[in-house]
Amino acid sequence: MISFGVAILVCGLAIRFGDKPERRVGVITLSGWIISLIVFRNSARFADIGLMLVDGVVAALFVWVSLSSRRLWTVVVAAFQMLGVASHLATVIDHRVTINTYKLSLAVWSYGILLVLAVAVWRSWRERRRGESV
Numbered sequence: 001m002i003s004f005g006v007a008i009l010v011c012g013l014a015i016r017f018g019d020k021p022e023r024r025v026g027v028i029t030l031s032g033w034i035i036s037l038i039v040f041r042n043s044a045r046f047a048d049i050g051l052m053l054v055d056g057v058v059a060a061l062f063v064w065v066s067l068s069s070r071r072l073w074t075v076v077v078a079a080f081q082m083l084g085v086a087s088h089l090a091t092v093i094d095h096r097v098t099i100n101t102y103k104l105s106l107a108v109w110s111y112g113i114l115l116v117l118a119v120a121v122w123r124s125w126r127e128r129r130r131g132e133s134v
Contacts, residue, residue, distance in 0.1 A: 007030060010029075010117055011027070014117055015030075021065055021071055022121050024065045025074065077113050083105075084110070
């Protein structure tokens with residue numbers, strides 16, 4: 001639940017203080033987290049197919065944001081999300097990938113997305129403040 005709290009904080013800041021791409025990524029990320037909590041099926045042995053589908057849709061939406069905004073940080077966010085989907089696929093294809101490795105990789109990419117989004121919001125806010133002071 002700490003991770004979800006961090007996601008709410010970062011996405012809330014993105015929605016409140018970000019430009020259009022930051023707001024879009026914030027809404028998509030927060031929606032993905034909430035839907036993931038609803039469809040999550042905790043298994044000690046197998047990857048969660050419902051979670052993989054949610055992450056796949058989120059990845060497609062991130063690619064759409066990236067193509068429509070043409071900002072470099074959106075490409076990084078889309079790439080992190082696609083790595084998360086690849087983690088799902090690796091676990092489904094090869095059962096030698098342990099469930100703990102699977103969960104750790106999903107956490108790493110999720111925190112990467114939140115970090116990139118937080119930096120993007122900060123830079124957007126800073127640029128707006130610079131523009132107001134001129």
